Amino acid sequence: MRVLITGAGGQLGHDLVDAFGGDQVTALDRSQLDVTEEAAVVAAVRDHAPDLVVHAAAFTKVDACESEPDTAWRVNALGSWWVARACALGDAAMVYLSSDYVFDGRAGRAYTEYDATSPLSIYGRSKEAGEQLVRRTLPRHYIVRTSWVHGAHGGNFVRTMLRLGRERGAVSVVDDQTGSPTFTFDLAPAIRRLAVTARHGTYHLTNGGHCTWFDLAQAAFEEAGVQVDLTATDTASFGAPAPRPAYSVLDNLTARLTGLPPLPPWRASLRRLIAELGAASPANA
Numbered sequence: 602m603r604v605l606i607t608g609a610g611g612q613l614g615h616d617l618v619d620a621f622g623g624d625q626v627t628a629l630d631r632s633q634l635d636v637t638e639e640a641a642v643v644a645a646v647r648d649h650a651p652d653l654v655v656h657a658a659a660f661t662k663v664d665a666c667e668s669e670p671d672t673a674w675r676v677n678a679l680g681s682w683w684v685a686r687a688c689a690l691g692d693a694a695m696v697y698l699s700s701d702y703v704f705d706g707r708a709g710r711a712y713t714e715y716d717a718t719s720p721l722s723i724y725g726r727s728k729e730a731g732e733q734l735v736r737r738t739l740p741r742h743y744i745v746r747t748s749w750v751h752g753a754h755g756g757n758f759v760r761t762m763l764r765l766g767r768e769r770g771a772v773s774v775v776d777d778q779t780g781s782p783t784f785t786f787d788l789a790p791a792i793r794r795l796a797v798t799a800r801h802g803t804y805h806l807t808n809g810g811h812c813t814w815f816d817l818a819q820a821a822f823e824e825a826g827v828q829v830d831l832t833a834t835d836t837a838s839f840g841a842p843a844p845r846p847a848y849s850v851l852d853n854l855t856a857r858l859t860g861l862p863p864l865p866p867w868r869a870s871l872r873r874l875i876a877e878l879g880a881a882s883p884a885n886a
């Protein structure tokens with residue numbers, strides 16, 4: 602299979618290159634393909650003639666999306682539309698990565714693929730718009746919603762916590778947002794397994810179980826053996842610019858019903874991430 606990966610310099614993009622290692626992969630980071638450049642996207646798909654495009658590029662800084670909304674819409678909505686249009690022209694299938702933040706979190710239970718979306722933030726709205734544009738443009742799509750993404754390559758909550766914990770010895774973390782931490786070394790192979798089914802549609806793919814950000818920070822400090830004075834705070838006191846859902850756990854319903862293997866429990870994969878970070882460089886971990 603010939604595969605083209607956008608956003609290959611990101612957390613997920615990096616591990617997608619490994620997961621599709623048995624395929625003929627073209628991995629393009631932002632410097633090689635800016636997905637907001639329509640002509641460049643069309644040319645990349647035409648020149649590499651992939652069977653599948655895995656579109657992992659996105660503007661993922663949730664708070665920055667509030668202050669830079671045009672960038673959020675340009676990258677997450679329009680950029681995804683350009684990729685879908687190029688796939689339609691080139692007869693390629695496409696994986697579009699989406700987010701738990703397309704939901705408002707008010708259901709108080711895990712969301713299935715059949716629940717209505719209702720994003721709270723510009724980031725969530727722009728990712729939802731990307732979904733809609735991809736669905737309308739290209740029948741052969743896999744829309745993969747995931748959450749709280751962590752990989753060994755790139756910035757994420759766990760790496761930030763470990764750094765702050767070591768630097769300051771005291772950290773305060775919100776305890777009233779619940780979700781499913783998901784790890785790129787599990788998600789990337791799951792995307793490959795999905796992408797060879799030819800069962801196009803919308804899927805939730807996350808690691809098993811759920812927790813709050815506070816729980817995740819606590820578990821990370823335990824696994825890394827870092828002594829930290831950790832205190833719980835709430836969303837209102839923390840005061841982040843972007844509103845976030847209180848409960849955005851994703852039920853992996855369609856994957857389960859169609860027989861795709863579940864991703865491991867989040868805690869086991871957190872352990873693996875911390876081991877990998879430590880092995881890469883103690884300063885990073």
Ligand SMILES: NC(=O)c1ccc[n+]([C@@H]2O[C@H](COP(=O)([O-])OP(=O)(O)OC[C@H]3O[C@@H](n4cnc5c(N)ncnc54)[C@H](OP(=O)(O)O)[C@@H]3O)[C@@H](O)[C@H]2O)c1
Nearest residue numbers: 608610611612613631635636658659661698700747749750
């Ligand atoms: N991170 C999460 O917690 C999370 C949660 C749910 C869903 N997702 C979705 O999962 C996917 C992968 O996320 P991730 O965590 O791997 O994100 P990431 O590490 O931020 O990677 C995204 C990559 O896209 C690149 N990019 C930004 N604008 C671009 C443009 N105009 N053209 C080409 N590339 C561009 C970024 O480059 P620069 O670094 O140079 O900007 C970055 O390398 C995204 O679709 C994201 O929305 C992420």
